[in-house]
Amino acid sequence: MDTPVTNAHEIYLLLPEISMGILAATIIIIDLISQKKNILPIIATFGLIFPLYFSIQLSGTNEFAFSRSIIVDEFGLFFKYLIIVATAIVFMSSNKYATVFGKHQGEYYALIILSATGMMLLSSAVELITIYIALELTALPMAALVAFIRIKKSAESGVKFLILSAFSSAFLLYGMVLIYGFAGTTYLLGDHSLSTIISQNTENPDLVFGGGALLLAITLITVGFAFKISAVPFHMWAPDVYEGAPTPITGYLSVASKAAGFAILLRILYTSFDTYEIITDWSMLIAVMSALSMTLGNLIAIQQTNIKRLLAYSTIAQAGYIMIGLSAVANLPGGEDQSGPAGILFYLAGYLFTNLAAFSVIIVVSNNTKSEKLTAFNGLSKINPFLSAIMALSMISLIGIPPTVGFMSKIYIFSSAIDTGLEWLVFIGVINSVISAYYYLKILKAMYIEKPDNSEKIRLDTGATLSASLCVLGIIIFGVFPGPLINIAHNAVSSIIN
C-alpha cells in the first residue's frame, strides 16, 4: 500500500482532480483565443462530465495514493459527486448572469473549477499538510470570485473573505502544529499515524499529548473549520460576503464550500479522534455550536429584508442542523449504526438541490428586477408561475415540510441525535424549524399574496430553467424516494467508520 514513488496507478486515482485542473486550463486557453464567450459555459458544464466519469470509474476502490496523503474511498467520492453536481448547476444557472463580466468570463469559470478542485482534493485528503494545501486551493479562487463584480460592495466582501480565510487557516495550522508536535506525525491513517497512536492509548490519549493539548488541538481545528461552514460564533463573515458576492458564487459558497468543510471535519474527527474519551468532549463542543447556530441564525434571519442576507442567515441555521448529525457520534452509547454521519451526507445532498434551486430563482429575479430586496419577489406567482413554484418548493424544503428532501433529511438527522441521547439538541432543533417557518413563509407570502410592483415579464434563460428543473427533480425525488440516497450515504460513511 505504501509506495514511495509516484506511479501511473496513483495518477489514475487522482484523475478526477487532474481532469478538473485540465478543464480549468482549457477554459482559460479557449477564452484567450476565442471571441465567442457564450461557448464557455457550455464547455465548462460539459467538461465536468470527465471528472464525473473518472469518479464513477473509481467507485468501489479504497486505496491510498501519494504516500498515504490521499485516500480514494466511497466517502471522498460521494463528496466529489456532490461538488461536481453543484458546480454544474451553478454553471447552468449563471450562464446569463456571467455575461456582465464581459471579457473576464473565462476567468470566472476557471476559478470556480479551480476552487472545486480544491474541494474535491479536500474530501480525500488524509494528511494534515495536504488538507491545508487543499483548503487554500479552495479559498483563494473563492476570494477572487467573491470580489468578481467590480463594485465596492463586492470588493469589500472579497477582502473580508480573504482575511477571515487566512484567520481561520491560522487557527487550523496552530491545531495541526500542536498535533505534530506531540504525536510526531501528520498522517491521519495507516502505520504510525494519528489514529493508531490515539487508539493505542485508548485509556488516556492525553498522556501522549501532555495534559489537555490534544483537546486544545481538536478545538483549534474545529474552530478553523467552523469558519468554513459558518457556524456560530464564527459566522460573522457570512452575511456580508454572501450579500456582496455575485449571486451564483453565493449559492456555490453556501452549498459546495459547506459540503467540503463538513467532509474534512467528519473525516478528521471520525478517523483520528474517535476514541470514546475524547468523543464525548468534541461531541459536546459541536452540539453547543450547533444549538447556537440554529437559534442565532434563525432569529436574525427573521429581520432581514435582503434575500441574499436572509439566505445567508438561513445557511448558518442549516449548518446548525447539519452539526446535530456531527455531534450524534456513532461510538457514543446507543449509537450503534452510522445514522449521524450518514444523515450529514444525506442532508448535504438534499441541501444542495434545495439551496441551489432558490439561488437559481434569485439569480433570474435579481437580474431582471435589478433588486435583491425581498420586495423584488412581490407577486412573482403572477409574473412567472414557474419560478415562483420552484422558489416555493425550495422554501418548503428548507422549512422541512413533506414531500421534500428537506423533510427527510431533518427527520434522519433528528432521529440519529435522539439515538445518541441528544434529546435536548433535537428539542432546540425542532423549535428552530418552527421559527424558521416564519421567514421562509414570508417569501412565499410575497410571491403568492402580494401584488406585483411592476408586471414586467421576467425572462427565463435556458440555463436557469435547466438548473432549476434539475434542482426541483432532486428535491421531489429524494423527498419521496429517499431510499437510494440513504443507502449511498451509509455506504460512503462505512468507509470511514470501522
Place this chain on the structure above:
Amino acid sequence: MEFNWILSIAIFLPILGGLTIAIFFSNNTARNFALFISTLELFICGYIFYIYQSSSGGIQLVDKISSWFPQEFFKVEYFLGVDGISTPLILLTGILGIVSIFASWNITLRTKEHYMWLLILQGAVIGVFSSLDLMLFFIFWELELIPMFFLISIWGTGRKEYSAMKFLIFTLLGSAFMLIGILLIYLSTGTFDMTKLPSEMASATLIIPASSIFLLTIIAFAVKLPVFPFHTWLPDAHTDAPTAASVMLAGVLLKMGGYGILRVSASMFPNQITEFAWLIGGLGVINIIYGAIVTLRQSDLKRLVAYSSISHMGFVLLGIAAISGPFGEIGLTGAALQMFTHGTITGLLFLTIGFIYERTHTRHIPDLGGLSLKMPLLTISILIAGLASLGLPGTSGFVSELTVFMGSFKAWTLFTSISVFGVVLAAGYILWMIQRSMFGPLPTRFNSLSDATWAELIPITILVISIISIGIYPSIISDMFSEGLKPITIAIEAIN
C-alpha cells in the same frame, strides 16, 4: 406485500387531480374537473365504507410496501389500512370534499389554484386517516399544512395573512413536539408500525419515561383539536378562511386531532391515558363551558360557529376521559361519533353562512335580520344544522352527545354534570343567533336577495341527509366505531 390499491387511490386521486388542474386546466374549466374528481372521490370513500366489514373488524384494505426505505437503516414503510375508527372518518372526508367544491362554486379569484389546494388537502387528510405507519402518518399530517396556509391567506377575508400564519405556526409547533415523540417511540421499539406498536410499547424499555413521550405526542393533537389553552388559532383561522376552507378545517382537520388521540395516545399509551384522564376530562369541561360562554357574545356568524366548535370538541375530550371509568367503550364511541357528527353539522353551518355571506356581504349579526323572508331554503338549512348542533333528538348531534354523557357520567360525575350545561348554553347561542339573523324585520337593503341555487342545494342536501340519518339510525357508523375502538378498551380493561 399486500396491496389492495383502493386506499392509495383514495389518497392520490385528489392529489394528482389537483396537480393536473394546476398544470393543464384554465380557470374556467377547473371547476368542472374538480367536481368530477371530488365526486369520484366520494364514491371511492363510500365504497371503502361499504366494503369494510365491521363484523370481522380489525385492519382491512391494507396497502403495504416495505422497500420504500432501506429497512436496515430506517424502518419506515408505506403502510395503509383502515379499521373501524378511520373508515367513517374517510367517508366524512369524502363527503366534505365534494361539499367544499360546491362551497367554492362562485369563486372567481385564481380559481384553478383554489381547487388544486382543496383537492391536495383532501388527499392529505385521507392519508392521515389511513396511515398505519407512524412516520407516514406524520408526513401526511404535515402535508396538509401548506394547502391550508394558501387557502386561508389568498382567498380569505379580514386579517387573512395573520390568521394563516398563526394557524401554520401553531400546528408546526405542535407537530414539532410530536416528531420528537414519534422518534422516541421508534428508537425505543424499533418500529413505526402502528399495528404492532401497542404491544411493542408495553414491553419495550423506553428512552425517556412513557408519560413524557405521551405528553409530547398529545400536544400536537391538542393543538389540532383544539384543546384549551391551545385553541387561540382556531377562531382566527375559521373566521378569516374562505367557506370551503372553513368547511374542511372544522369538518375534518379538527378531527385529525381527535383521531390522533385515539390512534396514538390511547392505543399506544393505555396506562398514561388513564393516568391523565382527569386532565383530559378537566380540559374537556373547560373547552365546553368556556367555549360556549365565549360563543354567546360573538357577533360575527363565522366566529360564533368557530367558538362553538371549541365547545363541541370538549365533548370529544370528555368522551375520551371516560376511558378510566367502567363505561370507557361507550365514552370513546361517543367521542368518535361526536367527531363525525360535528364534521357534518359544522360543515353545514359554515356552508350556509358562507352562502348567506355571499349575498349579504356581511356576517355581523346586528346588521342581519329577517333573512327567512328572502331565503327560506337557506333558513331551513341553518335551522337543521343549528338544532343538530344544540343536540335536538332526531339529529346526529343528540346521539353523540348523549353517548358521551352516558360513557362519562359514572367515571367523572362532576365533570359530566357541569358539561350538560354546555348543551343548555348551546341552545342559547344557536337559537339566539338564528333568531337575530334569520327572523325579525328585513332591512330594506336586503330586498333584492335570492334564495339558494341548485348548486348550493346539492351540498346542503348531502349534509342534511347524513345528519338526519345518523340521528335516526346511529348504528350505521356507531357499530363500526365501537368495533374499531375495541382494541383500546380491551387494553384499558387489562390494566384496570
